[in-house]
Amino acid sequence: MDYVLLPKIELHAHLTGSVSRLTLHEIWKRKKASGQTDLEDPRAVMPEGKHDYNLQTFFPLFSSYIYNLLTDEESIRYAINSVLQDFLADGVVYLELRTTPRSTTTMSAEAYITVLLGAIEEFESLHPQLHTRLILSIDRRHSIRMAESILDLAIRLQDTNKCGVVGIDLCGDPTARPGGEVAMFTPVFEQASRAGLGITVHFAEAEASGSHDELRTLLSWNPGRLGHVIWEDEEARKVIVERELCLELCLSCNVQAEMVHGGFEGHHFGHWKDVKGPKISLAILEWAFGKRMTPAERLRKNQRMLDKAIRELDQTRVKLEKQEKTLIQQIKTSAKNGQMGACKIQAKDLVRTRRYIEKFFSMRSQLQKISLRLQTYRTNEQMMQAMKGATMALGSMNKSMNLPQLQRIAMEFERENDIMEQRQEMMDDAVDDAMDVGVEEEGDEVVEQVLEEIGIDFNQSLGETPTAIGNPAIAEGKIAQAVGGGSGGDPVDDDLQARLDSLKK
Numbered sequence: 001m002d003y004v005l006l007p008k009i010e011l012h013a014h015l016t017g018s019v020s021r022l023t024l025h026e027i028w029k030r031k032k033a034s035g036q037t038d039l040e041d042p043r044a045v046m047p048e049g050k051h052d053y054n055l056q057t058f059f060p061l062f063s064s065y066i067y068n069l070l071t072d073e074e075s076i077r078y079a080i081n082s083v084l085q086d087f088l089a090d091g092v093v094y095l096e097l098r099t100t101p102r103s104t105t106t107m108s109a110e111a112y113i114t115v116l117l118g119a120i121e122e123f124e125s126l127h128p129q130l131h132t133r134l135i136l137s138i139d140r141r142h143s144i145r146m147a148e149s150i151l152d153l154a155i156r157l158q159d160t161n162k163c164g165v166v167g168i169d170l171c172g173d174p175t176a177r178p179g180g181e182v183a184m185f186t187p188v189f190e191q192a193s194r195a196g197l198g199i200t201v202h203f204a205e206a207e208a209s210g211s212h213d214e215l216r217t218l219l220s221w222n223p224g225r226l227g228h229v230i231w232e233d234e235e236a237r238k239v240i241v242e243r244e245l246c247l248e249l250c251l252s253c254n255v256q257a258e259m260v261h262g263g264f265e266g267h268h269f270g271h272w273k274d275v276k277g278p279k280i281s282l283a284i285l286e287w288a289f290g291k292r293m294t295p296a297e298r299l300r301k302n303q304r305m306l307d308k309a310i311r312e313l314d315q316t317r318v319k320l321e322k323q324e325k326t327l328i329q330q331i332k333t334s335a336k337n338g339q340m341g342a343c344k345i346q347a348k349d350l351v352r353t354r355r356y357i358e359k360f361f362s363m364r365s366q367l368q369k370i371s372l373r374l375q376t377y378r379t380n381e382q383m384m385q386a387m388k389g390a391t392m393a394l395g396s397m398n399k400s401m402n403l404p405q406l407q408r409i410a411m412e413f414e415r416e417n418d419i420m421e422q423r424q425e426m427m428d429d430a431v432d433d434a435m436d437v438g439v440e441e442e443g444d445e446v447v448e449q450v451l452e453e454i455g456i457d458f459n460q461s462l463g464e465t466p467t468a469i470g471n472p473a474i475a476e477g478k479i480a481q482a483v484g485g486g487s488g489g490d491p492v493d494d495d496l497q498a499r500l501d502s503l504k505k
């Protein structure tokens with residue numbers, strides 16, 4: 001899968017933290033040329049490939065460059081443009097950039113944010129596939145007055161037009177205002193919430209900012225999202241699950257800055273990914289500490305080097321073999337001419353050359369052996385990765401297979417099916433009845449028609465037929481009996497008749 005092409009949403013990106021060292025270098029170069037800075041080249045101070053940075057060494061240095069170089073509109077525009085370009089190239093489609101409004105030597109905090117919003121809008125009109133919104137950050141070290149002015153700015157520049165401010169954030173040095181002191185910002189965040197701004201906070205980012213009091217305070221602000229979530233306690237975990245909060249986790253930054261222990265395997269993403277409810281947003285901050293090579297990449301690189309060495313050995317050996325042929329020719333010539341001295345020297349040369357060729361062959365075979373072994377390792381590694389992927393996929397499939405639910409569905413199906421069958425039966429009966437009525441009537445009609453055709457009147461023939469062939473006396477007698485009056489002489493009948501007559505009176 002191409003992870004770059006995969007559309008992504010980035011919810012936790014600090015603007016200044018997303019400025020690449022190359023961009024910083026470009027801005028520095030321009031300022032240096034016009035005599036606006038006497039700082040050293042940031043690329044020399046913070047080389048791209050250098051990995052031994054951590055939070056304590058890297059950020060202060062990096063921040064000082066940001067604050068000293070991004071001071072005017074041109075530099076800020078250049079920086080935000082290259083940041084957006086990078087996110088666009090990474091396949092990000094929705095980006096929430098956060099930044100702390102700050103005044104510079106030439107601009108107010110409001111002007112700084114307005115420049116950013118203008119640049120974002122311009123970028124979006126050129127690249128409509130990337131939507132960018134701003135989150136304004138309040139720093140833990142800020143005064144309450146500063147925090148209020150940031151909130152004020154956020155409300156004024158709220159997302160009314162298409163590129164605006166969507167939320168506010170609490171960030172900054174985790175050791176500042178420990179033990180719940182951040183409660184001083186509670187009114188500001190409550191007001192932000194009332195104003196309809198989204199709230200996200202750096203939550204339990206370090207041990208110092210993971211105290212019970214602080215976490216309780218932060219959760220009381222009703223944040224929609226939590227950043228980092230490394231040192232949270234059991235109570236906070238429960239709240240996260242209950243409220244189904246969105247977690248902004250950062251694997252690469254946490255692992256590379258050694259904010260968590262146990263590498264990628266030990267990262268708390270492994271815990272949260274299996275918990276139902278909370279949503280997880282993964283931030284990618286790979287650039288900040290440079291990329292480290294994975295074991296697979298190292299193997300691949302070594303293999304490439306080995307293959308190159310083998311190729312070079314082969315080339316040298318071919319040259320030596322040519323030299324060998326030339327030497328043999330020369331020895332023959334010398335021998336013909338009787339120059340025995342030269343012949344001996346050339347013979348020694350030949351022996352030496354042949355030994356080298358042999359040595360090259362054995363070196364090549366050694367390298368080949370190592371290369372093959374590496375290849376085997378790589379294949380094993382690839383196989384392991386593939387198996388790991390398949391296992392994870394199987395695991396998640398098993399997890400998503402809810403057996404009780406399946407059983408319930410099957411039972412429901414059976415019940416509904418029974419009802420359906422019963423209804424079908426009733427339907428069939430009703431239809432059959434309806435059809436039978438029709439059939440009978442139709443049948444009568446047909447019979448009548450046939451009889452008519454052969455000259456018999458269906459309604460009369462049955463009455464007349466007996467008179468034609470039967471005994472009229474018997475028929476008359478029967479009729480008399482059926483209609484019977486009082487003339488019969490049966491005592492029971494006479495008695496009944498008498499009673500009937502008395503009733504009529």
Ligand SMILES: [Zn+2]
Pocket residue numbers: 012014171202227
């Ligand atoms: Zn952050």
